[in-house]
Amino acid sequence: MKLLIALLAVGFIFFFSFSNWRRAVKVVFLLVVIEGALRKWVLPQASELIYFLKDFVLLGAYIKYYVALRSEGKFPIKNHFVNAMIFMAAGWCLLQAFNPSLGSPIVGVFGLKTYLFYIPLIWMIPALFPTEEELYKFLRSHLFLMIPVGILGIVQFFSPASSPINSYVQSEVANVEVATFITGDLKAGGVRITGTFSYINNYAAYLLACFGLLLPLLSFKQSKWWQWATIVELLLLTVNSFMTGSRSTVFSAVIVLVGYLGIRGLTNPSGIVRLLKPFFIPSIVVSIASFLGFRQAVDAFVGRTSANSDISNRVFGTMTEALSFIKYKAVDGFGTGATHLGSAALRNALNLPTGEVIPVGYEGEMGRIALEIGPIGFILWYGLRISIIIALFLVFCKLKRPLLRQLALSAFLIHAIWINGQLVFHHTFALYYWFFTSFIFLLPRLEQVTNWQQQLQWLNSNVDSAYLPDSSDGQSEFP
Known part of the structure; x- marks a missing residue:
């Protein structure tokens, strides 16, 4: 009966995603936010299946787009140096999926999924958003989820650790306790929150990705309602970042902000006042609220940071470990998959051979990549990540449209700062990582479309000044 129900559920998911691939991809970005809530509170008995829910949805969308869709509805995979690096890295990962050291190629295929499954998104996203306005509306709606998630995080922080609202996902793979802020023998604050996510690291990655998307919207001309919604989202994001206790998230966000303002200031020194103006009110609101209304969260984060002196080791240790x-x-x-926690559960479930024992302990992703796909694979994989960083910076330099240009800058900064962070073994950040990577192809395409539309409007003598980048009528650029 359980098998029959599972097959029916998978069949429904495939029908749903196959019938409308655009809707399916957008649903995936909703599922990544609510997946942990489903696993923790709604269907904890199906936690492991829900872990793969968004992947099932995305698989149906892949089949529809890459197999069933006509070629004229697809974005062409161009001759680009990033694409060349992707195919070389993917080829080596595929070879390592059949490594005899794994004991079974089934484990290798599972590991292959963690490396490559979200990469096809980068060629789908340009076809998903045909105009700049549609991209803006999607980002605006997705970031609006930060409001209920952020409010939940505040409730979690001020609730006891024993409360069901502060539970982690309990599974065969990872049986963990709820983390609290601890400074010496003193608990300084409440729990380290997870929001709707399974664990702290999932929520921390979501917060950083949202921060990278919020920055361009702060200086983008929106309606008053959405301007204040963006400020509220930034406030909740800042407070929740402190409440997670994740030093990497807070420090990365600070570096992204400094880099964002610094690079924009250097590229346009004469417009430095205009650059800082949109950040003035949000900075005042966030600072006052954080240090007066949520001082306990800030103190808890500062206490945890000062009590631990392993920051430099965590940053540079991952590189030397590899x-x-x-x-x-x-x-x-x-x-591939040799160091993945899920591989042990997969071997137990299917009674697979144990494979070769890895003779060393590991923690950082760089070291795990070196162990799984070896020195050649390590060079190819991180060569790919570096090539993506270079490509995003080149896109930033070429673009002229303000929103698109600033999105490229945010994506570049997040990729550069997170170069030694988790990606392969972080199923939440992986989705956002490849979404940001799609900007290499998406943003130049949108600028071309917008320029063409404006030229057509000019030829028809029906220019709408609300859609020009230098409009100053006080209205939103998009409704």
């Missing part, structure tokens, strides 16, 4: 792990294999590695 170099030290290369010696365990000559050319290849232990295979």
Whole structure:
């Protein structure tokens, strides 16, 4: 009966996503936010299946787009250096999926999913948003989810650790306790919140991704209602970042902000006052609310940061760890999925061979990548990530439309700062990572479409000044 129900559910999901791939992709970005809530509170008995829910939805969309859709409805995969790096890295990962050290290729296929499954999004997103206005409306709606999620985070912080609202996802793979702020022997504050997400690191990655998307919208001309909604979202994001206790999230957000303002200031020194003006009111609101209304959260974060002196080790240790792990294999590695926590559960469920034992402990993603796909794979994978960073910066330099240009800058900064952070083993951030990567192809396409539309309007003598980047009528650029 359970198998029959599962098959019916999978069939319904495929029908749903296959019938409308655009809707399915947008639903995936909703599921990534509410997935943890479903696993923790709604259907905890189906936690492991819900973990793959968005992947099932996305798989149906992939089949519809890449197999069933006519070629004229697709975005062409161009001859681009990022695409070349993707295919080389994917080829090596595919080879490592059949590494004999894994004991079974089933484990390798599961590991292959963690590396490559979200990459096809980068060629779908340009077809998903045909105009700049549609992209803006999607970002605006997705970021609006920050309001209920952020309010939930505040409630979690001031609730006891024993409350059901502060539960983590309990599974066979990871049985963890709710984390609290601890400074020495003193608990300084409440729990480290997770929002609607399964664990702290999932929520922390979501907050950083949202911060990168909020920055361009702050300086974008919106209606008054959406301007204040954006400020509220930024306030909740800031407070929740402190409440997670995640130092990487807070420090990364600060670096993104400094880099964002610094690069924009350097590229347009004469407009520095105009650049800072949109950030004035949000900065005042966020600062006052954070230090007066939520001082306990700020103090708890500062206490945790000052009580731990492992920041430099966590930043640079992951890099040196990868170099030290290369010696365990000559050319290849232990295979894709060899270090994944889910591989152990998969072996137990299907009674698969254990495979070769990895002779060293590991934690950082760089070290795990070196162990799984070896030195050649390590060079290809991080060569790909560096090529994406370069491509995003080149896109930023070429674009002229303000919103598109600033989105490219945010994506560049997040990719650059997170170069040694988790991606392969972080199913929440992976979705946003490849969404940001799609900007390489999406944003130039949208600028071309917008320029063409404006030229057509000019030829028809029906120019609408509300859609020009230099309009100053006080109205929103988009309704």
